[in-house]
Amino acid sequence: MNxxxxxxxxxxxxxxxxxxxxxxxxRYWKVSSVDGNVITTSTIYENLWMSCAxxxxxxxxxxxxxxxxxxxxxxxxxxxxxxxxxxxxxxxxVATLVGMQCSKIGGENYLLKGRIAAIGGVFFLLQGLxxxxxxxxxxxxxxxxxxxxxxxxxxxEIGEGLYIGWSSATLAICGGSCxxxxxxxxxxxxxxxxxxxxxxxxxxxxxxxxxxPSNYGRNAYV
Numbered sequence: 001m002n003x004x005x006x007x008x009x010x011x012x013x014x015x016x017x018x019x020x021x022x023x024x025x026x027r028y029w030k031v032s033s034v035d036g037n038v039i040t041t042s043t044i045y046e047n048l049w050m051s052c053a054x055x056x057x058x059x060x061x062x063x064x065x066x067x068x069x070x071x072x073x074x075x076x077x078x079x080x081x082x083x084x085x086x087x088x089x090x091x092x093x094v095a096t097l098v099g100m101q102c103s104k105i106g107g108e109n110y111l112l113k114g115r116i117a118a119i120g121g122v123f124f125l126l127q128g129l130x131x132x133x134x135x136x137x138x139x140x141x142x143x144x145x146x147x148x149x150x151x152x153x154x155x156x157e158i159g160e161g162l163y164i165g166w167s168s169a170t171l172a173i174c175g176g177s178c179x180x181x182x183x184x185x186x187x188x189x190x191x192x193x194x195x196x197x198x199x200x201x202x203x204x205x206x207x208x209x210x211x212x213p214s215n216y217g218r219n220a221y222v
Contacts (some may be wrong), residue, residue: 004080006100006117007180013096013124014174017089020131021166024082026051026161027062030142033155044154047161048079048138074137078186081134082165087129089172092123096179128172 032044042055052062115121139162145151
């Protein structure tokens with residue numbers, strides 16, 4: 001594997017993992033829409049954990065969701081997927097750090113280290129897919145309610161937390177793909193050829209005995 005590709009994939013995975021941690025507690029997953037409202041006195045915004053409101057004076061009031069079982073199914077699923085994404089990203093970071101060639105962890109068995117790095121790439125892919133499913137599912141419900149003319153409740157628009165989640169998922173998927181492609185190009189059956197260097201120690205010189213020409217013929221011997 002190319003150490004530059006490994007380092008670049010590790011950087012993408014680490015950045016995606018950090019952005020998941022930023023997107024999960026972000027309060028602006030959805031923001032109340034002002035479309036069609038002549039007078040707006042307050043703005044409501046929500047995420048996976050709480051609902052907040054701010055008035056024209058700038059005072060913010062937040063309350064946690066009182067019951068987990070009373071929440072909509074997509075919110076519960078998005079919570080589970082985002083938490084699983086952080087777990088997958090942690091395993092991916094550890095596996096990639098162990099499997100990198102520039103790392104001294106795990107010895108110098110580069111074949112084994114390459115396989116561990118590939119496992120880290122799989123974890124990064126799982127992280128990206130989990131995050132992508134969570135934020136896309138949440139955004140799909142927002143847009144469905146927004147364009148439903150018969151929806152009686154408050155209509156929302158997509159908040160900044162979802163954009164951070166999409167960016168995180170893209171980085172994680174790119175990092176995992178780089179690791180898997182780098183491992184795929186490496187053929188374990190390839191043998192590295194080393195230039196032959198002769199050693200002076202134990203070098204045996206072959207001697208050739210030359211016999212002096214004889215003036216006697218074969219019949220001269222009895």
